[in-house]
Amino acid sequence: MEFTIKVNGASQVVDVDPDTPLLWVIREELGLTGTKYSCGIAACGACTVHVDGEATRSCVLPIEFVGQSEITTIEGLSSDRSHPVQQAWLEIDVPQCGYCQSGQIMAAAALLEENPNPSDEEIKETVTNLCRCGTYNRVLKGIKRAAELKATA
Amino acid sequence: MTQQQIFELDRRTFTKLAGGAAGGLMLGVTFGCSDQGQKLQGPPVTINAYIRISPDETITLINPAEEMGQGVRTAMPQILADELDARWDQIFVEQAPLDLAYANPGMARPAQRTSGSMSVRYYFTPLRQVAAAARDMLVRAAAEQWGVVAAECETKDGFVIRASDGAKLSYGTLADAASKLEPSDNPPLKSPDQFTLIGQSLKSVDQLKKVDGSLEFTIDIDLPGMLHAALAITPVFGGQLASYDESEALKVKGVRQIVPMKDAIAVVAERYWQAKKALDLVQVTFEGGDSLGLSTEAIYADLREGAEQEEGITFRDDGNSKELLQASQQVIEGTYVVPYLAHASMEPLACVAKLEGETCEVWTGTQSIQAAARSVARFLDVPTEQITIHTGPMGGSFGRRLGADLEIRAVEIAQAAGAPVKVIWSREEDIRHDYYRPAVAAHFAATLDEQGFPEALDLRIATYAMGPPRGGRADSRVVGSMSDMVYHIPHVRFGYVQREQPIPVGSWRSVARSHNTFFSESLIDELAHKAGHDPLDYRRALIKETPRLLAVLELVAEKSEWGTALPEGHGRGIAATPCFDSFVAHVVEVSVFKGELTVHKVINAVDCGIAVNPDIVVQQIEGAMIQGLYAALHNEITIENGAVVESNFHDYQMLMPWEMPEVETHIVQSGELPGGIGEVGTPALAPALTNAIYAATGLRIRTLPISGHELS
Numbered sequence: 005m006e007f008t009i010k011v012n013g014a015s016q017v018v019d020v021d022p023d024t025p026l027l028w029v030i031r032e033e034l035g036l037t038g039t040k041y042s043c044g045i046a047a048c049g050a051c052t053v054h055v056d057g058e059a060t061r062s063c064v065l066p067i068e069f070v071g072q073s074e075i076t077t078i079e080g081l082s083s084d085r086s087h088p089v090q091q092a093w094l095e096i097d098v099p100q101c102g103y104c105q106s107g108q109i110m111a112a113a114a115l116l117e118e119n120p121n122p123s124d125e126e127i128k129e130t131v132t133n134l135c136r137c138g139t140y141n142r143v144l145k146g147i148k149r150a151a152e153l154k155a156t157a
Numbered sequence: 158m159t160q161q162q163i164f165e166l167d168r169r170t171f172t173k174l175a176g177g178a179a180g181g182l183m184l185g186v187t188f189g190c191s192d193q194g195q196k197l198q199g200p201p202v203t204i205n206a207y208i209r210i211s212p213d214e215t216i217t218l219i220n221p222a223e224e225m226g227q228g229v230r231t232a233m234p235q236i237l238a239d240e241l242d243a244r245w246d247q248i249f250v251e252q253a254p255l256d257l258a259y260a261n262p263g264m265a266r267p268a269q270r271t272s273g274s275m276s277v278r279y280y281f282t283p284l285r286q287v288a289a290a291a292r293d294m295l296v297r298a299a300a301e302q303w304g305v306v307a308a309e310c311e312t313k314d315g316f317v318i319r320a321s322d323g324a325k326l327s328y329g330t331l332a333d334a335a336s337k338l339e340p341s342d343n344p345p346l347k348s349p350d351q352f353t354l355i356g357q358s359l360k361s362v363d364q365l366k367k368v369d370g371s372l373e374f375t376i377d378i379d380l381p382g383m384l385h386a387a388l389a390i391t392p393v394f395g396g397q398l399a400s401y402d403e404s405e406a407l408k409v410k411g412v413r414q415i416v417p418m419k420d421a422i423a424v425v426a427e428r429y430w431q432a433k434k435a436l437d438l439v440q441v442t443f444e445g446g447d448s449l450g451l452s453t454e455a456i457y458a459d460l461r462e463g464a465e466q467e468e469g470i471t472f473r474d475d476g477n478s479k480e481l482l483q484a485s486q487q488v489i490e491g492t493y494v495v496p497y498l499a500h501a502s503m504e505p506l507a508c509v510a511k512l513e514g515e516t517c518e519v520w521t522g523t524q525s526i527q528a529a530a531r532s533v534a535r536f537l538d539v540p541t542e543q544i545t546i547h548t549g550p551m552g553g554s555f556g557r558r559l560g561a562d563l564e565i566r567a568v569e570i571a572q573a574a575g576a577p578v579k580v581i582w583s584r585e586e587d588i589r590h591d592y593y594r595p596a597v598a599a600h601f602a603a604t605l606d607e608q609g610f611p612e613a614l615d616l617r618i619a620t621y622a623m624g625p626p627r628g629g630r631a632d633s634r635v636v637g638s639m640s641d642m643v644y645h646i647p648h649v650r651f652g653y654v655q656r657e658q659p660i661p662v663g664s665w666r667s668v669a670r671s672h673n674t675f676f677s678e679s680l681i682d683e684l685a686h687k688a689g690h691d692p693l694d695y696r697r698a699l700i701k702e703t704p705r706l707l708a709v710l711e712l713v714a715e716k717s718e719w720g721t722a723l724p725e726g727h728g729r730g731i732a733a734t735p736c737f738d739s740f741v742a743h744v745v746e747v748s749v750f751k752g753e754l755t756v757h758k759v760i761n762a763v764d765c766g767i768a769v770n771p772d773i774v775v776q777q778i779e780g781a782m783i784q785g786l787y788a789a790l791h792n793e794i795t796i797e798n799g800a801v802v803e804s805n806f807h808d809y810q811m812l813m814p815w816e817m818p819e820v821e822t823h824i825v826q827s828g829e830l831p832g833g834i835g836e837v838g839t840p841a842l843a844p845a846l847t848n849a850i851y852a853a854t855g856l857r858i859r860t861l862p863i864s865g866h867e868l869s
């Protein structure tokens with residue numbers, strides 16, 4: 005079945021089964037592999053993208069429910085790593101293996117849109133992405149730093 | 158010191174390898190700000206097996222260690238660039254191809270392997286030697302050009318400089334002439350006070366690609382004409398495919414074929430999602446299996462019985478603990494049990510294979526390129542030369558990718574499909590088909606002297622080994638860390654009881670120490686409390702002969718204000734261990750209220766010798782410590798009727814952000830040669846944590862995970 009979806013500002017036509025999760029449409033039809041698969045059951049956040057600005061776990065969102073929503077993936081967050089979250093991540097050297105980091109960054113970016121100055125508690129309750137390498141404290145620090153960068157931008 | 162840092166380097170290491178160095182997967186990325194790849198103005202010049210210098214001044218390190226998040230793509234070139242006197246922003250890194258010239262000098266039998274925290278630990282001196290050899294050749298080339306003696310030249314920032322007048326020749330312009338010179342024997346190495354890059358917290362390589370999603374993991378690889386496969390392996394270990402009905406699955410759009418294997422079935426489709434969806438529609442039955450009927454209860458009972466009632470193989474026996482324990486009326490004893498653990502890397506297992514005629518190419522994240530190549534060659538019954546393994550970064554591994562099970566699966570499926578295939582393990586398959594950290598039981602019996610210090614100790618561990626007993630000797634991957642237990646106890650006996658079980662086991666972060674440090678650091682704590690001693694003072698008295706361990710212990714004690722009063726319901730626990738030639742200690746502070754455990758703070762101290770990149774050292778200690786933390790809190794692989802019960806992150810949990818304690822890490826600068834770092838933070842965390850729970854509640858946790866206990 006054909007679907008026309010809006011990803012990173014461009015309309016894309018894909019021909020997939022209606023139950024195909026957005027994650028696999030992004031990765032396999034559009035070739036945007038920055039969005040990762042890890043659990044497939046909305047338990048880890050590696051597949052986080054923005055759907056109309058909201059952090060969404062794309063592994064459990066069938067394409068048929070996406071409609072005309074604006075999708076943003078890590079590739080569309082900025083073209084040059086200039087997003088404050090990416091800048092803060094580089095400054096603090098957050099990633100270890102890096103596999104969970106696209107999801108972390110997308111979740112962080114969505115949080116800061118909604119709440120430009122989140123408390124530690126708010127961060128921990130909102131950015132619930134898992135990291136097997138254990139970068140949690142740097143993720144927290146990174147979000148705080150990104151909030152500062154954003155405020156002064 | 159047990160460290161062996163004097164290596165006889167293979168002569169080939171200093172020479173250009175025929176066809177080797179340029180053949181691997183090109184993973185070169187720049188450090189610093191630019192990420193544009195090499196802009197060559199002429200062909201790069203191979204100086205030796207590890208170093209290529211281009212006319213455009215870029216220098217490529219052929220990196221022998223695989224990256225899985227532990228920072229070797231940063232630390233290794235840092236070592237090399239320092240000794241070469243190169244600028245950091247001119248260094249590129251490329252992964253070594255299959256060639257024993259890159260074998261890890263720490264391996265008893267030559268092999269390229271990234272495990273056991275052995276990269277910086279064992280390549281530190283060899284990398285410096287190859288860099289010093291290259292620098293020496295560049296200097297001699299410049300001296301020749303200038304008509305001066307080499308002693309009149311120095312090197313800095315990628316240039317050879319003539320001392321008399323400061324004239325400069327760049328490495329790029331000298332490379333060709335230098336490569337034609339014979340390497341000298343043992344060119345001198347820098348002294349540590351001359352280090353410029355070693356010891357700096359340089360930003361990790363590949364970070365740019367890790368923040369914009371462009372770093373390509375194996376799961377992201379796409380080849381022309383590549384198909385995708387989803388896999389279901391028999392849930393019972395050793396089971397076999399009995400029957401299957403593919404009719405419904407074949408109706409799914411994009412599905413090309415069903416591939417039956419001896420113990421598994423795969424669906425091959427144009428897209429992974431199609432394959433995965435169709436796999437659920439295959440009516441499949443498996444039969445038999447070696448683990449059929451087995452449960453974790455039976456396993457734990459068997460291990461407990463082994464540890465408590467059998468003597469096993471004695472692998473250390475000092476003094477006469479047996480007689481003393483038999484004669485004593487006041488034996489303190491207890492049994493500890495730890496569960497199977499999965500690796501559950503964030504990137505699920507994935508592998509790409511492509512066969513063409515007699516040759517086979519494999520794209521994989523592996524800790525052991527040799528094992529992958531040899532196993533695939535054996536499977537295809539072709540010479541190893543016909544196999545090319547392209548290695549790439551791993552989204553975690555922790556010991557999982559040491560074997561070659563994933564590569565063989567991918568090759569078998571690609572062979573059946575007649576096209577390049579990428580196989581992705583679903584998370585469920587990944588967790589249910591691991592090589593697990595073995596379940597282990599330990600029984601200890603001890604007596605104390607008049608001052609309350611241990612006089613005799615008998616400690617036996619029972620487990621399922623990673624291989625058959627070799628000539629009656631205990632498997633070092635299981636007992637390794639026991640035999641070098643550092644506490645001064647006059648009479649000790651360590652025994653190893655080996656049981657057979659068909660559950661596949663393998664190395665997990667910190668290998669034997671992941672369980673043995675829990676046993677030893679818990680039982681020492683038990684004995685300290687029994688004797689009425691402070692657990693810190695008790696350890697101080699028993700490790701006098703290991704000053705580096707004592708130093709990290711003192712440091713965490715100081716930073717945690719050990720001994721000061723804590724609020725009601727709170728407790729501090731301490732633990733320390735040597736680990737892969739490094740030394741680590743933790744103090745954990747917890748509270749328990751109405752049965753609810755909160756981990757407030759963890760203070761780490763490490764002495765890893767020269768910290769090549771202190772910030773990565775901190776990252777690794779904290780990351781490994783957190784892995785130790787959530788494993789101790791939550792993780793257990795259970796078996797029911799021969800199959801693994803857990804399947805995904807809902808029942809095999811990582812840490813949730815709100816469980817994250819405050820963390821502080823301190824590095825002791827001992828100046829010794831580098832020890833390991835990737836695994837060092839894991840083993841002593843669990844006992845520091847359970848010792849803290851004891852301090853807070855009086856409850857001694859002898860079985861993990863902690864989530865299995867009522868803490869009220």
Ligand code: FES
Nearest residue numbers: 043044046049063
């Ligand atoms: S892959 Fe979507 S939440 Fe884990």
Ligand code: FES
Nearest residue numbers: 101102135136137
């Ligand atoms: S950085 Fe490796 S899983 Fe998060």
